[in-house]
Amino acid sequence: MSLEVLQTIFSVRNLLMMNVGVAAGVTIGALPGLNVVFAIAILLPLTFGMESIAGMYLMLGAYCGAVYGGSITAILINTPGTPAACATALDGYPLNRKGRAADALKAALVASGAGGLLSAASLLFFAPVIAKASLNIQAPEYFSLCIFGLCTVIGIAGDKVIKGIIMALLGLTCSTIGIDPVEGTQRLMFGNLNLMAGLKPVSILLGVFALCEILFKSGELYGAGPGSTVGAIKYQKATIKVLDILKHWKEWLFSSIYGIVIGTVPGTGGVIAAMFSYNDAKRRSKHPEEFGQGCIEGVIAPEAANNATTAATLIPLLTFGIPGDASVAVLLGALTMQGITPGLSLFSSEGAWVYSIMLGLFLINVFMLLQGAAFTRIFANFSRIPPVLLPPCIMILCVVGAYSISNVSFDVFIMIGAGLFGFIMKKFEMPIQPFIVGLVLGELMETNLRRSLVMSAGSPAIFFTRPVSVFFLALGLLALAAPLLRAAKERNKAAG
Amino acid sequence: MELKKARREFCFMAVLLVLSILFYTVVIPAQIPLRSTWGADIAFTSRTYPSLLAIALMGMSAIGMADAVRKIFVLKRRAAEQPRKESAKEPLAKALVPYAVFGLILLYGVLFAKIGYIWSTLLVPPALLAVMGCRKWTYYLYVYGFAAVVYVLFRFVLQVVLP
Numbered sequence: 001m002s003l004e005v006l007q008t009i010f011s012v013r014n015l016l017m018m019n020v021g022v023a024a025g026v027t028i029g030a031l032p033g034l035n036v037v038f039a040i041a042i043l044l045p046l047t048f049g050m051e052s053i054a055g056m057y058l059m060l061g062a063y064c065g066a067v068y069g070g071s072i073t074a075i076l077i078n079t080p081g082t083p084a085a086c087a088t089a090l091d092g093y094p095l096n097r098k099g100r101a102a103d104a105l106k107a108a109l110v111a112s113g114a115g116g117l118l119s120a121a122s123l124l125f126f127a128p129v130i131a132k133a134s135l136n137i138q139a140p141e142y143f144s145l146c147i148f149g150l151c152t153v154i155g156i157a158g159d160k161v162i163k164g165i166i167m168a169l170l171g172l173t174c175s176t177i178g179i180d181p182v183e184g185t186q187r188l189m190f191g192n193l194n195l196m197a198g199l200k201p202v203s204i205l206l207g208v209f210a211l212c213e214i215l216f217k218s219g220e221l222y223g224a225g226p227g228s229t230v231g232a233i234k235y236q237k238a239t240i241k242v243l244d245i246l247k248h249w250k251e252w253l254f255s256s257i258y259g260i261v262i263g264t265v266p267g268t269g270g271v272i273a274a275m276f277s278y279n280d281a282k283r284r285s286k287h288p289e290e291f292g293q294g295c296i297e298g299v300i301a302p303e304a305a306n307n308a309t310t311a312a313t314l315i316p317l318l319t320f321g322i323p324g325d326a327s328v329a330v331l332l333g334a335l336t337m338q339g340i341t342p343g344l345s346l347f348s349s350e351g352a353w354v355y356s357i358m359l360g361l362f363l364i365n366v367f368m369l370l371q372g373a374a375f376t377r378i379f380a381n382f383s384r385i386p387p388v389l390l391p392p393c394i395m396i397l398c399v400v401g402a403y404s405i406s407n408v409s410f411d412v413f414i415m416i417g418a419g420l421f422g423f424i425m426k427k428f429e430m431p432i433q434p435f436i437v438g439l440v441l442g443e444l445m446e447t448n449l450r451r452s453l454v455m456s457a458g459s460p461a462i463f464f465t466r467p468v469s470v471f472f473l474a475l476g477l478l479a480l481a482a483p484l485l486r487a488a489k490e491r492n493k494a495a496g
Numbered sequence: 497m498e499l500k501k502a503r504r505e506f507c508f509m510a511v512l513l514v515l516s517i518l519f520y521t522v523v524i525p526a527q528i529p530l531r532s533t534w535g536a537d538i539a540f541t542s543r544t545y546p547s548l549l550a551i552a553l554m555g556m557s558a559i560g561m562a563d564a565v566r567k568i569f570v571l572k573r574r575a576a577e578q579p580r581k582e583s584a585k586e587p588l589a590k591a592l593v594p595y596a597v598f599g600l601i602l603l604y605g606v607l608f609a610k611i612g613y614i615w616s617t618l619l620v621p622p623a624l625l626a627v628m629g630c631r632k633w634t635y636y637l638y639v640y641g642f643a644a645v646v647y648v649l650f651r652f653v654l655q656v657v658l659p
Contacts, residue, residue, distance in 0.1 A: 049654035162563060166512065166556045173549045180542040187542055188527045211601065218597040221628050222590050388630045392621035392639045395601055396646055399608055404656040409609035416605050420598060428508050446545045458539050
């Protein structure tokens with residue numbers, strides 16, 4: 001198997017896909033306003049004609065690249081390309097103001113690469129162990145795990161818990177469209193045979209992330225003028241050596257570990273990991289007063305943490321088939337399109353495939369380091385693309401991409417409808433992530449709910465009498481209650 | 497502004513409540529047939545899961561409505577204590593742009609299916625740029641260039657037969 005894995009990874013096409021993915025990801029990540037999910041979603045249609053491994057490399061490259069790419073504009077123009085780079089801007093931009101932009105970029109690159117590599121190692125080590133342990137998990141535990149995944153994504157929406165639950169319920173409802181997975185009856189199809197296989201998550205993802213972005217951006221761009229909002233980027237040569245950056249190994253190591261642990265928990269992600277690591281690095285520092293004034297550790301800590309989440313988020317996806325956040329939900333959508341079902345059996349039935357993906361992540365991070373070292377100046381200039389050019393280009397790519405899912409125009413209209421839905425929901429400040437996770441988890445949840453009820457002769461008590469199931473449900477409840485308790489505490493504090 | 501937002505939230509939740517009631521009472525019975533052999537001896541049918549979701553949606557939108565009412569009361573009380581401030585209104589043209597853009601995207605989808613990729617791309621993307629107030633002619637060429645790259649990529653590299 002090992003030879004097969006190595007042959008797969010080192011094939012010219014796969015190496016090319018990794019590099020194209022990283023370059024596209026860094027470029028999109030460096031464009032302010034376009035986030036990691038967008039980077040993966042927009043590349044998704046390109047993977048339909050590819051082998052599943054090549055497609056996954058393309059998207060994983062984009063995933064890792066976009067997380068790093070966000071730091072470029074955070075450092076150069078104080079505008080984080082992605083939300084995960086917000087913490088990087090706190091010290092990255094002051095370093096730029098001191099004339100050390102290239103040093104900050106180099107530190108961000110090395111920290112991102114190192115964080116990503118450690119994260120890939122954790123995936124390689126932990127995923128098979130978790131998969132082995134999870135073989136004992138049955139339908140009730142699986143259902144509770146899905147509930148936990150949904151609750152954490154809802155909990156991340158902060159004090160909008162009610163809205164989060166509503167969006168998750170809407171996502172679950174949409175997942176019921178099509179043929180019933182147990183009885184085989186038609187559900188909510190309104191006589192349209194195109195809906196037989198249900199709503200394709202891919203067209204919905206393109207709509208709610210990419211098309212919805214156009215609708216929002218168009219209002220902002222109107223009357224703003226056609227030119228770029230960013231002036232020519234001044235760039236000096238880096239004076240800091242890699243060894244100088246590696247001297248801060250404690251910040252890198254601790255932040256990477258935080259990133260891995262946080263990334264493994266469904267519903268968290270790079271933003272939380274970066275902020276947590278930044279605060280922790282400040283707390284542990286001998287000179288905390290330098291944080292915020294342009295301190296290299298303030299760049300290393302959040303960058304190592306946010307890139308360390310990338311491979312870690314794949315642990316629940318590959319072992320349980322549970323997407324931790326929207327980015328991984330897009331990856332799950334791509335896998336489903338390729339006929340690959342992540343979960344417990346994947347490690348036994350598609351061992352070579354899984355190991356190719358896990359080992360490929362090491363190479364992706366190495367390519368990210370190499371591309372970053374060679375082309376950061378070019379990537380930085382992508383942030384000067386006039387924003388007005390993006391909506392028509394994204395529209396073309398979305399429509400062609402949605403059509404190429406199964407060569408029917410019906411998917412294009414589903415995508416357009418999803419775009420409008422996403423736009424309206426965003427207007428009403430409804431969080432989109434729970435909707436997406438609900439949509440992709442829906443069938444898994446229903447199937448396991450029905451299996452569990454068959455096992456218990458219809459009694460829902462089965463979910464509360466099995467320890468692992470109770471554990472997951474309790475964790476889910478905690479994830480839901482935490483933001484509410486925090487909000488209540490803040491209200492009490494404000495009231496004095 | 498906050499008060500307006502809370503009122504909008506109330507309306508949104510009310511609409512959602514009505515829609516979920518309609519979904520439960522009209523759509524599910526009409527669109528999910530029951531198999532007699534299944535429905536007779538097993539409590540969990542094809543309708544059960546969507547019905548449970550609809551009931552949960554009704555409950556959550558009712559809670560959302562109650563929360564919005566609470567917010568309206570709190571904000572009204574606060575507004576009575578503070579002097580009224582005039583909020584800046586968004587220009588109408590700017591507010592309408594996303595809807596015009598949506599109309600163009602829909603038109604692009606229809607034309608894409610009816611007259612094909614090349615002709616629809618020649619017509620709609622420039623209209624989109626114009627709606628957003630772009631007056632630089634070189635940008636129109638950039639968009640056509642991008643469209644050509646997409647065509648080559650999908651048609652010849654990925655072998656997708658575009659209409």
